[in-house]
Amino acid sequence: MSNNSSPVELGTKNIWPLLIQYAVPSVIAMTSTSLYNITGSIFIGKGVGALAIAGLAVTFPLMNLGAAFGSLVGVGASTLMSLRLGQKDYDSANSILGNVFVLNLIIGIAYTVAILLFMNPILHFFGASDASLPYARDYMVIISLGNIFTHMFLGLNALLRATGKPKISMLTTICSVIINIGLTALFIFVFKWGIKGAALATVISQILMLIWQIAIFSDKREFIHLKRDTFRLKKKIVETSLVIGLSPFLMNAAASLVVIFVNRQLAVNGGDMAIGAYGIINRFVMLFAMIVMGLNQGMQPIVGYNYGAGNIGRVKSAFGRTLLLAFCVLALGYIIGKAFPRQIAELFTNDEELIGLASSGLLIVLTFFPLISIQMVVSNLFQSIGKSGPAIFLSLTRQVLFLLPLMIILPNIYGVNGVWFSMRTADLLSFSVALTFLIIQFRKSKKYN
Amino acid sequence: MSTNIITIGREPGSGGRLIAARLSEKLGYKVYDKNLLNIASRESGLNREFFEKFDEKASFSIFGSWFGMQDNVTDDMYSGYYLSNETFFRIQSDVIRKIAEQESAIFLGRCADYVLNDHPGLMSVFVTAYLPDRIKRMSEYMDINENKAREWVARSDKKRRSYYNYFSNKEWGHASSYNLCINTSEFGIEKSAELIYQLAVDRFGLK
Numbered sequence: 001m002s003n004n005s006s007p008v009e010l011g012t013k014n015i016w017p018l019l020i021q022y023a024v025p026s027v028i029a030m031t032s033t034s035l036y037n038i039t040g041s042i043f044i045g046k047g048v049g050a051l052a053i054a055g056l057a058v059t060f061p062l063m064n065l066g067a068a069f070g071s072l073v074g075v076g077a078s079t080l081m082s083l084r085l086g087q088k089d090y091d092s093a094n095s096i097l098g099n100v101f102v103l104n105l106i107i108g109i110a111y112t113v114a115i116l117l118f119m120n121p122i123l124h125f126f127g128a129s130d131a132s133l134p135y136a137r138d139y140m141v142i143i144s145l146g147n148i149f150t151h152m153f154l155g156l157n158a159l160l161r162a163t164g165k166p167k168i169s170m171l172t173t174i175c176s177v178i179i180n181i182g183l184t185a186l187f188i189f190v191f192k193w194g195i196k197g198a199a200l201a202t203v204i205s206q207i208l209m210l211i212w213q214i215a216i217f218s219d220k221r222e223f224i225h226l227k228r229d230t231f232r233l234k235k236k237i238v239e240t241s242l243v244i245g246l247s248p249f250l251m252n253a254a255a256s257l258v259v260i261f262v263n264r265q266l267a268v269n270g271g272d273m274a275i276g277a278y279g280i281i282n283r284f285v286m287l288f289a290m291i292v293m294g295l296n297q298g299m300q301p302i303v304g305y306n307y308g309a310g311n312i313g314r315v316k317s318a319f320g321r322t323l324l325l326a327f328c329v330l331a332l333g334y335i336i337g338k339a340f341p342r343q344i345a346e347l348f349t350n351d352e353e354l355i356g357l358a359s360s361g362l363l364i365v366l367t368f369f370p371l372i373s374i375q376m377v378v379s380n381l382f383q384s385i386g387k388s389g390p391a392i393f394l395s396l397t398r399q400v401l402f403l404l405p406l407m408i409i410l411p412n413i414y415g416v417n418g419v420w421f422s423m424r425t426a427d428l429l430s431f432s433v434a435l436t437f438l439i440i441q442f443r444k445s446k447k448y449n
Numbered sequence: 450m451s452t453n454i455i456t457i458g459r460e461p462g463s464g465g466r467l468i469a470a471r472l473s474e475k476l477g478y479k480v481y482d483k484n485l486l487n488i489a490s491r492e493s494g495l496n497r498e499f500f501e502k503f504d505e506k507a508s509f510s511i512f513g514s515w516f517g518m519q520d521n522v523t524d525d526m527y528s529g530y531y532l533s534n535e536t537f538f539r540i541q542s543d544v545i546r547k548i549a550e551q552e553s554a555i556f557l558g559r560c561a562d563y564v565l566n567d568h569p570g571l572m573s574v575f576v577t578a579y580l581p582d583r584i585k586r587m588s589e590y591m592d593i594n595e596n597k598a599r600e601w602v603a604r605s606d607k608k609r610r611s612y613y614n615y616f617s618n619k620e621w622g623h624a625s626s627y628n629l630c631i632n633t634s635e636f637g638i639e640k641s642a643e644l645i646y647q648l649a650v651d652r653f654g655l656k
Binding site for chain 2: 008011079082083084086087088089091092236240300301303304305307308309310384385386
C-alpha cells in the first residue's frame with residue numbers, strides 16, 4: 001500500500017494542483033465508460049437501425065440493475081479489503097478475495113437465470129414494443145449470458161484498487177473500452193452481426209480483461225492472491241459486505257426503477273422512437289454528468305480533510321473551484337447541445353422521426369443543464385463533510401424525488417414533451433433545493449467562525 | 450528496542466480500566482485509552498471531536514458506504530470519503546503502532562490486540578464480569594440508577610462488539626481472540642491484576 005499523499009499536503013498544497021491531481025484519474029475512469037456507451041450506441045444506430053436504438057434504450061435499466069447487484073458485493077468487499085490491508089492482515093484479505101470471487105459467481109448466475117427465464121415479460125414491462133423487442137432481446141440474451149463475467153470483472157476491478165493497484169485497475173477499464181469499441185465496429189460493420197455483435201463485443205472485451213485480472217490475482221508472489229482454501233464463504237465476510245453494500249445497491253436500484261418508469265411513459269405516449277430519443281439524449285447528457293462526477297471525486301478528500309482540520313477557508317476554496325469547473329463542463333454541454341441538436345442526433349441515426357424527436361427533446365432537457373452542477377457539487381460537499389442525510393436527500397432529488405411525481409403527471413397533459421418537461425422541472429427544483437441547503441450551511445459555518 | 454505491550458479488551462463495567470491502572474503501577478507502563486484520541490488528532494491535524502464521535506462506538510458508516518460505489522481510482526487512504534470511520538481507525542492504528550514501537554505500554558480497547566497482532570512482545574487480555582456486577586459498578590461510577598446503568602451497559606456492549614468485529618478479523622469477547630480471558634466477578638480486580646502481572650513478568654522475562 002503506498003500512501004502517496006500525506007494529510008499535510010491536503011492541508012497546505014495549493015488547491016488547483018491538488019484538485020487536478022485527485023480529479024484527473026477519476027474523470028478519465030468516468031468518461032471512458034461513457035465514451036464507450038456513446039460510440040456503441042452510434043454504431044448500433046448507424047449499423048443496425050433506429051429500432052435497435054430503442055431496443056437498446058429499453059435495456060439500460062436492466063444493465064444498471066446488474067451493476068447495482070455488482071456493487072452489492074463489490075463496495076462492501078473492497079471497503080473490508082482496504083481495512084484489512086491497512087492492518088497488513090493478508091490472511092483476512094485473501095479470504096475476502098476468495099469470497100468475493102464466489103459471491104459474484106453466485107449472484108451473477110442467479111441474475112442471469114432470472115433474466116433469461118423472464119426475458120420477454122421483463123422487456124415488455126420495461127417499455128419494449130413488439131417491434132423493438134427482438135433487438136432488446138438479442139442484445140440482452142448475450143449480455144446476460146456474459147453477466148457472470150461482467151460481475152467478476154467489476155468486482156475484481158474494485159479489489160485491484162483496494163489492493164493498491166489503481167493504475168492497473170484503470171488500465172483494465174480503459175483497455176476494455178478500447179477493445180469493446182474496436183470489436184463492436186468489426187462485428188457490426190464488417191461481420192454484419194447486428195445488435196448481437198455489440199453485445200458480444202462487450203462480453204468478449206470483459207472476458208479478456210477478466211483473464212488479465214485473474215492472472216494478476218493468481219501470482220503467488222503477491223501478498224493477495226487466489227487460494228483454493230479461501231473460496232469457502234465466511235459468514236462474517238459475506239454478512240458485512242452485503243450490509244455495507246446495501247445502501248449503494250438501493251440507490252442504484254432506485255435510479256434504475258425511475259428509468260424504467262421513464263421508458264414506460266415514453267412507450268405509452270410516444271412509442272419506440274420516443275424511447276430511442278431518450279436513449280440518445282441520455283448518452284449525450286451522461287457524458288458531461290460523468291465528468292462532473294469525476295471532478296466531485298477529486299474534491300472529496302480535499303474538502304473532507306480540511307473540514308476535519310477546521311480549515312474552512314480551504315474547504316470553501318476547493319468547493320468553489322470544483323463548482324466553477326463543473327459549471328463550465330455542463331455549460332459546454334449546454335452550448336454544444338443547444339447549438340447542434342440535429343447534428344448530435346444525426347450522429348446516432350439516419351431516421352428522420354428519431355432525429356426530430358431526439359433533437360427537440362434535447363433542446364428541452366438541456367434548459368437548466370448548467371444549473372445541475374450546483375445540485376451535484378453541493379450534494380458532494382455534504383458527502384465530503386460527512387453529513388450523509390442532506391447528501392443522500394440532495395442526490396435523490398433530481399432523479400427520484402422530484403422526477404417521479406412529475407413523470408406521473410406531466411406526460412398525461414403534454415405527451416412525450418411532458419417527459420422532457422418533467423426532467424427540466426426536476427432539474428430546476430433540485431437546483432433550488434440544493435442552493436437553499438448551501439445557503440443554510442454557509443450561514444451556519446459563519447455563525448461558528 | 451523491543452517493547453512489551455499488554456492490550457486489555459473489556460466488557461463495560463468489568464473493571465478492565467482498574468486492572469489497567471493497577472498494572473500500570475506495578476509495571477511502570479503508561480496506559481493508553483482515550484488519550485490516544487489527542488495524539489491521533491495532533492498527528493493527523495484533524496479535530497479531536499471527529500475522533501470522539503468515532504471512538505469505540507462506530508462500525509462502518511452506513512451512508513458513507515454509498516460513496517464507495519463511485520469508482521475511486523486512487524489508492525491512497527486519503528482519497529474518497531475522507532471523514533469516514535475507516536480513516537479514523539487507520540489513523541488511530543498508526544498511532545498505536547508508533548507508540549508500541551517506542552515504549553512498553555498498556556492499551557485499553559480500540560482493537561489494539563488486532564492492530565499489534567505482529568508485535569513480538571504482545572500479551573492480549575480480555576476482562577469480563579457477570580452482568581449484575583457490571584451494572585452495579587457502572588451505576589456507582591457514573592452515579593446513575595440501576596435501570597439507566599443496565600441500558601447503558603447493553604448499549605455499550607453492542608457498540609463495542611460491532612466496533613471490534615468490524616475493524617478486526619476476530620470476534621469480540623471470544624476466548625480464541627485473546628491470550629487470556631478473566632472474569633473479575635470470580636477473582637476480583639486485585640487478584641486478576643496480580644495474576645496478569647505475574648504472567649506478564651514471566652512472558653516478558655522481567656524480574
